[in-house]
Amino acid sequence: MDIVSRKKRSEMMSKIRGKNTKPELKIRNYLYSKGFRYRIHVGSLPGRPDIVLNKYGVAIQVRGCFWHGHRCYLASYPKTNTVFWKKKIDENRKRDLKNDRKLRKLGYRLLNIRECEIRKNKFKNKIIKFL
Secondary structure (H helix, E strand, C coil): CCCCCHHHHHHHHHCCCCCCCHHHHHHHHHHHHCCCCCEECCCCCCCCCCEEEHHHCEEEEEECCCCCCCCCCCCCCCCCCHHHHHHHHHHHHHHHHHHHHHHHHCCCEEEEEEHHHHHCCCHHHHHHHHC
């Protein structure tokens, strides 16, 4: 059973944003400080990548561990409405794979950075090695 009312849970979930999240801003600030220039949320590309470095042919996706089904300490299925959440997250993962394939087909190199990597500051080395 949920510890908050349906109305309160709905209100809490509505405040979760898909763009300009704290993890995404942390990556963007780091890239900018290193002299990289980029575009954000490019609508003409599959999956609207969070960050695109056209000069390098790189698309960066910042993925929340819960929403994109990463198996780490930040993600687990909720105790209530488990069937709904399992289906939702599985569909997100399938859509991610489909969009990743499309981006690669267009010639982009793709870097997926997970929320847990950002929290542990492991993303900096990953970006430098990738670029």
